[in-house]
Amino acid sequence: MANFLSETFRTEPHSLEEVRTSLDKDLADHKQFFPLLKEHHDFLEESISVIMDKDATDFQKQEHLERFFRLVEMHGKAEQEVLYNHLKANPEKEARLEGFAGQDEHDVAFQLEAELTGMGYKTEWSEEIAAKAKVVAGLVKNHIKEEESTMFPIAEENMTEEELEDMRDSYIQKCLGYLINDRAEAIYAGNWKMGTHTDADNFHH
Ligand SMILES: [Fe+2]
DSSP, X not given: OHHHHHHHTOOSOOOHHHHHHHHHHHHHTTOOHHHHHHHXXXXXXXXXXXXXXXXXXXXXXXXXXXXXXXXXXXXXXXXXXXXXXHHHTOSSHHHHHHHHHHXXXXXXXXXXXXXXXXXXXXXXXXXXXXXXXXXXHHHHHHHHHHIIIIIHHHHHHTSOHHHXXXXXXXXXXXHHHHHHHHHHHOSOTTTOOTTOOOOOOOOOO
């Protein structure tokens, strides 16, 4: 009950360390593939809502944009390597089209990430950056909605229970890999907490 309440009323976004812990747990619990992807969509939504909120401060948006991209990279890349590749090779045309469309939308999001990185969003903030951040957050928000309402049901229809279980395991392994890659690249992986960026690297695995 206590856990249920703290989940229900939690207002803090999950830190990347909490995301990593949840991956270990979901792997051990054999969480089903699509509920797992939806859980990761919820992690993304925690930042999308701030980036798109006209009342959020510039600092909040900047922090959340970086968290958002770390999660887009983890979830998006793992999802395309596992689920989209599978869909693109599916015997059913409907499933293949979903895979190609999903990939195109990810490509646009990664393109916008590259543009925002080029604009230096991690160290400065401007109206142009805020506008582009809102575009990419809105794009991913719609993409998530579309996946949950259309792609996932089509994928579920066209895949066996065994395939879904294999995809779940391989998706989680890839997610862990992408989070660990963050460690080499940045200070961020284990330490993402609102307002408390730190250079300390205490990311253990
Ligand atoms: Fe997704």
